[in-house]
Amino acid sequence: MEIVFENVDFIYQPNSPFSHQALKDISLTIKDGDYAAFIGHTGSGKSTLLQHLNGILRPTSGTVRIGDFELTTKKNNEIKSLRRKVGVVFQYPEHQLFEETVEKDILFGPKNFGMDVEEAKHNLPTILEEVGLPTDVLQRSPFELSGGQMRRVAIAGVLITEPNVLILDEPTAGLDPRGRKQIMSLIDSLHKKKRMTIILVTHHMEDVLRHANQAFVLNKGELVMQGEPVEVFQEEERLRKIGLGIPEELQLINQLKQTLGLPITYLHQSPSELGKDIAKALHAGGNR
Amino acid sequence: MIVFNKVSYSYDKNSGNAVDELSMSIEQNEWIALIGHNGSGKSTLAKLMNGLLLPTSGTISVDGLSLSEDTYWEIRKKVGMVFQNPENQFVGTTVMDDVAFGLENLGVTREEMVKRVSAALKEVDMYSFKDQAPNRLSGGQKQRVAIAGILAIMPEVIIFDEASTMLDPNGKQELLETIKGLRKTKKMTIVYITHDLSEAAYADRIIVMNEGRQWMSGKPREVFQYQNELSEIGLEIPLISSIYAGMNEHGVKLEKEPLHMKELVDQLWKLSSKM
Amino acid sequence: MNQSFIIGQYVPKESPVHALDARTKLVIVFFYVLVTFSAETLSSYLILFLFAAFGAVMSRVHPLFIVKGLRPIWFIIILTFILHLFIQRQGEVLFSIFGYAIYDQAVIQAAIISSRLFLLILMTSLLTLTTTPISITDAVETLLKPLKSIKLPIHELALMMSISLRFIPTLIEETDKISKAQASRGIDFRTGKWRDRLKAIFALLIPLFISAFKRAEDLAMAMEARGYRGDYGRTKFRELKFTSLDLIVFLLFIIIVIGFFYFNG
Numbered sequence: 001m002e003i004v005f006e007n008v009d010f011i012y013q014p015n016s017p018f019s020h021q022a023l024k025d026i027s028l029t030i031k032d033g034d035y036a037a038f039i040g041h042t043g044s045g046k047s048t049l050l051q052h053l054n055g056i057l058r059p060t061s062g063t064v065r066i067g068d069f070e071l072t073t074k075k076n077n078e079i080k081s082l083r084r085k086v087g088v089v090f091q092y093p094e095h096q097l098f099e100e101t102v103e104k105d106i107l108f109g110p111k112n113f114g115m116d117v118e119e120a121k122h123n124l125p126t127i128l129e130e131v132g133l134p135t136d137v138l139q140r141s142p143f144e145l146s147g148g149q150m151r152r153v154a155i156a157g158v159l160i161t162e163p164n165v166l167i168l169d170e171p172t173a174g175l176d177p178r179g180r181k182q183i184m185s186l187i188d189s190l191h192k193k194k195r196m197t198i199i200l201v202t203h204h205m206e207d208v209l210r211h212a213n214q215a216f217v218l219n220k221g222e223l224v225m226q227g228e229p230v231e232v233f234q235e236e237e238r239l240r241k242i243g244l245g246i247p248e249e250l251q252l253i254n255q256l257k258q259t260l261g262l263p264i265t266y267l268h269q270s271p272s273e274l275g276k277d278i279a280k281a282l283h284a285g286g287n288r
Numbered sequence: 289m290i291v292f293n294k295v296s297y298s299y300d301k302n303s304g305n306a307v308d309e310l311s312m313s314i315e316q317n318e319w320i321a322l323i324g325h326n327g328s329g330k331s332t333l334a335k336l337m338n339g340l341l342l343p344t345s346g347t348i349s350v351d352g353l354s355l356s357e358d359t360y361w362e363i364r365k366k367v368g369m370v371f372q373n374p375e376n377q378f379v380g381t382t383v384m385d386d387v388a389f390g391l392e393n394l395g396v397t398r399e400e401m402v403k404r405v406s407a408a409l410k411e412v413d414m415y416s417f418k419d420q421a422p423n424r425l426s427g428g429q430k431q432r433v434a435i436a437g438i439l440a441i442m443p444e445v446i447i448f449d450e451a452s453t454m455l456d457p458n459g460k461q462e463l464l465e466t467i468k469g470l471r472k473t474k475k476m477t478i479v480y481i482t483h484d485l486s487e488a489a490y491a492d493r494i495i496v497m498n499e500g501r502q503w504m505s506g507k508p509r510e511v512f513q514y515q516n517e518l519s520e521i522g523l524e525i526p527l528i529s530s531i532y533a534g535m536n537e538h539g540v541k542l543e544k545e546p547l548h549m550k551e552l553v554d555q556l557w558k559l560s561s562k563m
Numbered sequence: 564m565n566q567s568f569i570i571g572q573y574v575p576k577e578s579p580v581h582a583l584d585a586r587t588k589l590v591i592v593f594f595y596v597l598v599t600f601s602a603e604t605l606s607s608y609l610i611l612f613l614f615a616a617f618g619a620v621m622s623r624v625h626p627l628f629i630v631k632g633l634r635p636i637w638f639i640i641i642l643t644f645i646l647h648l649f650i651q652r653q654g655e656v657l658f659s660i661f662g663y664a665i666y667d668q669a670v671i672q673a674a675i676i677s678s679r680l681f682l683l684i685l686m687t688s689l690l691t692l693t694t695t696p697i698s699i700t701d702a703v704e705t706l707l708k709p710l711k712s713i714k715l716p717i718h719e720l721a722l723m724m725s726i727s728l729r730f731i732p733t734l735i736e737e738t739d740k741i742s743k744a745q746a747s748r749g750i751d752f753r754t755g756k757w758r759d760r761l762k763a764i765f766a767l768l769i770p771l772f773i774s775a776f777k778r779a780e781d782l783a784m785a786m787e788a789r790g791y792r793g794d795y796g797r798t799k800f801r802e803l804k805f806t807s808l809d810l811i812v813f814l815l816f817i818i819i820v821i822g823f824f825y826f827n828g
Contacts, residue, residue: 096744098769112749176483178522275534376781388800393790423732
C-alpha cells in the first residue's frame, strides 16, 4: 500500500489557549514495500505523524492516503479495516498486554477485526517462530515473561492480523544489544520475505543507515529532509543544527577524509570490513 | 570503598542465584562500569550495594561499614542511587521539592536544606528549573534532578542503575556529561550500570557480569579486545573498537587501542605522518 | 494535549491573595462556607458577596477564568433557581406563567438558595485558583496535626495526596497511550454492544493498573533508597509562612463576620 501525505497540518486543541501545531504542511510519499525511517528528536512531530497512518488522529487540514483509503478531516467508518492493514507497534508495546494467556492476547486483534479466529489460531506457531518465541508460552500469562519476551508477544499480536504496513515506534528501546539485534533482524525479514512496508521511528542512526531505504527528517513539525539514508546523512552540518547526529561510521569516514584525505565510500560494509578498507586506503597513502 | 565477599542473592529459593558467590571490590573515587546483558545480575548487584536487598549469604561492606539490617540506613546515606525510569523516581511535585526529599528524610534543618538544594541544582545545571513540575521536563533533565537529589545528601558513592536506558541520545549525552562534570569538581565513586559499551568506555574500569558472576574486570581497552567472547554473552563492543579490529587484521597497528573516534583519528594522523 | 487538564485550575500570579498562607485561605473559606449557610437577609448576602468580590479582584485572576471555572455549575445554579421558583408556594402571587402561579416568597427563596450556591463555589474556586494543590496539602497536614495524637496517620495521608497530585499527569498520559495502542488493535471504545465495550474498558484498565503498580513499586524503592522511613525524624522543606498580611486578612474577615451577624438579625 502506498502512503501519501498531501499538505498535512495537525493542530492539537485548536482554538484554545493550549493550541499547538504539531505538523506543518507535510507532503511525502512512502512507496509500497519501502523501509522508511523517521528521524527527529522528542517533540519533532514523529509520533503525531505516525498516528495519522492508522487514523488514530485525523489531519486538521490536508489529506493522508493509505492505499485506497483516504483520511481527511472528516470522520470515516472504515477505519477498522484500515487499522487491520496498518499494524502499529507502539513504544514499549508490552504495556498494552492484558489477557490471561499469551494466546488470548495475541488473538485479541483478530477478534476485534472480525477475522476468522480459528484460522488465526492455526497461524500462531508460525507467528511465534517469526518473533522468536517458543510455542509453550501460549498458555502462560504474559506477565510471567521477561521484558524482551513480552515485547515479542506484543509484536506477534500485531503481526497476526497480517498487516501490509508495519509501523514500529522505537521497537528496541530498553533492550540489550542481543535483544536489539534480534528485533532488528526480525523486522528485516518481515520486510524482505513478507514484503511488508516498514515504517521505523528510531534514535539509532546506525539502524537507519543499515536497514532503511528512505529516511525522513522531522524538526518542529516540519519535514526538513528526505531521501536515501546515505544521502540524508551527507548533510552532517544541517542535521547537527537541529540537534541530530549521523551514524558513527559515516562520521569516521568524513573525519578521515578531512584530516587524512582518505577516500573511503560507505557501501554498507560491516565494521571490520570498514576497518579493512581504511587499512587499505592508509597503505595506498592519502593525498597528504 | 565497596567490598563484596562471596555474596549470593536469590529472589526465591527455587530459582538459581541472581548473584552467585561474588567477590570483588570497588576503590574510592573509582568510576566503575558494570556491564552485562539483561538478567546477568547487574541490577541485583546495585540493589545489594545500598541495602535495598540484603545478601542471602556472604558479606558486603561499604566504607568499612558492614551491611546488615542495623546499618542500611547509615549505608544509604553513603550510597545514592539513580534508577532506570526517570518518571518513577520523581517524588516531589516540583524540582526543588524532589531534591529536598532525601534531606527531609534525614531530618536536615530547613535552613541547611535550602542551601544544599540550591547548590545541588546548580551543580547539575538545573537551577533555573527549580519551580518546574516534572511533567514539563525531558527524561535527561529528570535524571539530572535525580542526581541533584543524591548530591544534596552528599554521599560517597552514586550508583546509576541503567539510568540511561530509557533516555534518547541527547539525554544519554546529558547524563554522561553531568557525571564527567561531577568527577572534575568532586571526589566521588561512580558505579555506572549499562549494557551499552560505548558508555562504559568512559569508566576507569569495567566489570563484566554474566550469570551472576564477575566474568571479567579490566580497563576498557583491555576488555574491548575480547570482541568475540563479549558478543557470545550478548554484549557488543563499541563500533570504533570493531573497526579498529578490522584495521588491525590488515596490518594497521596503533600504540593503544582507541576507545573513541577522536583517539582513533588522532592516532591514525600520527601514524600516517610517519609513513 | 493533556496540558489543559489542570487539577484545581491553579493560575500562577503575583497577588496578595496568592501570597496569603494556604492555612489562612483554607480556614477563611471553611468559616465563610459555614456563615453562608446561616445567611438569611438580603444585606447579609450583600456583605458576603462584597467580601468574595473583593477577594476575586485582589487575586488578579482574569474574571474570564473565574466565569469559566463556574461554567459547569451555572446549570445547577439556574436549575435550583427555577425549581425553587415553582415549588415554593408562600406569600402573595406575583404573576403567573402558563397558568402557574409564582409567589413572591418563592422568588426570594430561589434567589437566596442559588446565590448561596454561587457564593460557595466562587469562594472555593478562588482558593484553588490562587493556591497550588501542594500548598493546600501542606495546609491540611499542618492544620490536622493535632489529630496525630489520636493516632490518625496525618503525615501518610498528606504524602499520599501529594504523590497523587504528582502522578495525575503521568497517569493521564499513560491512559492516552494505552487507549491509542488498543485502538490500533481494533478496539472501539465508543460503539458496539455493551459486552464488547466492557471488554474494551478492561483492555484499557488492566494495563493501566499494571503500570500503576509497577510505578508504585519503583517509587517505593526509590523513596527507600533515598532514606524514607515514614514520619521518623523527618523535617520539612516546604514552609508555610504566616505574615502580617495574613493577620490583616483575618481581622478583616472577623469584621465581616461580625457585620454579617449584625445584619443577619
